Amino acid sequence: MAVYTEVTAEELADLLAGYDIGRPVSMKGIAEGVENTNYLVTTEQGDFILTLYEKRVACGDLPFFIGLLDYLAAQSVPCPVPIHDRAGQVLHTLCDRSAALFSFLPGISVRRPSVAQCTAVGAELAKLHLAGRGFDMRRENDLSLAGWERLREDLGDHADALWEGLGELLDSELAFLRAHWPDDLPDGVIHADLFPDNVLFLDGDVSGMIDFYFACNDLLAYDIAICLNAWCFEVDHSFNITKARAFLESYRSVRPMSAAETEALPILARGAALRFLLTRAYDWFHTAPDAYVRPKSPDEYLRKLRFHQRVKSLSEYGLAP
Numbered sequence: 001m002a003v004y005t006e007v008t009a010e011e012l013a014d015l016l017a018g019y020d021i022g023r024p025v026s027m028k029g030i031a032e033g034v035e036n037t038n039y040l041v042t043t044e045q046g047d048f049i050l051t052l053y054e055k056r057v058a059c060g061d062l063p064f065f066i067g068l069l070d071y072l073a074a075q076s077v078p079c080p081v082p083i084h085d086r087a088g089q090v091l092h093t094l095c096d097r098s099a100a101l102f103s104f105l106p107g108i109s110v111r112r113p114s115v116a117q118c119t120a121v122g123a124e125l126a127k128l129h130l131a132g133r134g135f136d137m138r139r140e141n142d143l144s145l146a147g148w149e150r151l152r153e154d155l156g157d158h159a160d161a162l163w164e165g166l167g168e169l170l171d172s173e174l175a176f177l178r179a180h181w182p183d184d185l186p187d188g189v190i191h192a193d194l195f196p197d198n199v200l201f202l203d204g205d206v207s208g209m210i211d212f213y214f215a216c217n218d219l220l221a222y223d224i225a226i227c228l229n230a231w232c233f234e235v236d237h238s239f240n241i242t243k244a245r246a247f248l249e250s251y252r253s254v255r256p257m258s259a260a261e262t263e264a265l266p267i268l269a270r271g272a273a274l275r276f277l278l279t280r281a282y283d284w285f286h287t288a289p290d291a292y293v294r295p296k297s298p299d300e301y302l303r304k305l306r307f308h309q310r311v312k313s314l315s316e317y318g319l320a321p
């Protein structure tokens with residue numbers, strides 16, 4: 001479970017005294033999540049999410065994330081709305097951590113997305129990309145090529161301890177991506193972690209997109225590739241071309257992709273698979289056995305990477321060749 005920091009009733013009441021959202025009625029730790037501590041806080045005026053930022057979110061990045069959520073919410077993107085206190089502040093210090101309150105978004109995340117849910121998220125991702133245009137703060141993607149190389153270096157010989165030959169595979173894939181990674185595609189603000197556990201559905205519609213703590217400026221089509229990996233593979237590791245076609249058609253009905261963007265999809269999908277393979281492999285070796293959160297399987301992303309390495313034509317993603 002991901003409640004790393006205990007907040008007392010008195011500490012919560014002190015914090016809420018600075019806001020116009022009523023007095024606290026209840027507070028429950030939320031088990032889901034990996035990076036931060038989240039509480040569901042109910043006040044006289046309704047439900048809110050209290051987030052305490054733990055060590056993996058850099059404090060210097062918080063103004064970008066809060067500014068982005070303010071900006072997107074003003075354009076009706078279904079994202080958490082930062083709650084400003086009477087002085088206009090969002091960020092506070094609570095229990096020695098940076099902390100902020102957000103609107104509570106109704107809805108339920110899915111474990112096994114349906115074709116209809118892939119369609120819904122495709123359109124919502126495209127709307128997010130369009131809504132992000134004009135946001136004037138920047139955050140570089142620290143988990144792109146240079147970041148992957150750092151992670152690979154850090155893994156060292158652990159890679160082969162995970163699977164014989166993994167080190168060589170990572171090195172050759174990194175060399176390939178370094179040589180072929182596109183740098184001339186449309187860029188903008190991307191979510192960069194829009195996995196099914198970060199999307200809430202209500203009555204078949206997307207009611208919320210959460211967890212913007214990897215958001216950054218990067219290629220828009222890279223965000224699409226991250227979603228293809230996260231939404232269009234089945235639990236038996238097979239790629240579901242029907243889901244991919246539905247996701248991509250729906251995305252393109254809102255924001256058309258250029259020919260260069262679609263042509264780059266296999267490489268971007270390889271990069272997206274490598275990114276999560278590396279972070280999961282890193283977590284595998286750096287998570288204490290008694291940690292609250294069990295590390296996710298790197299194997300899933302190794303299989304996804306191998307799938308994309310074998311792709312010969314865009315038709316394998318459900319696109320016209």
Ligand SMILES: Nc1ncnc2c1ncn2[C@@H]1O[C@H](COP(=O)(O)OP(=O)(O)O)[C@@H](O)[C@H]1O
Pocket residue numbers: 002030032033034035036037038049079080102103104105106197198208210211212213
């Ligand atoms: N604004 C919100 N509205 C509703 N539920 C939320 C909201 N923010 C977070 N949650 C809940 O908290 C859980 C963890 O949030 P998340 O941002 O994914 O944490 P982490 O960054 O630690 O992975 C989510 O799975 C969801 O259940």
Ligand SMILES: N[C@@H](CCOP(=O)(O)O)C(=O)O
Pocket residue numbers: 033034035193195197198211276279280296
């Ligand atoms: N989506 C990443 C891990 C990040 O977890 P989140 O709960 O913050 O989305 C993965 O699956 O490796």
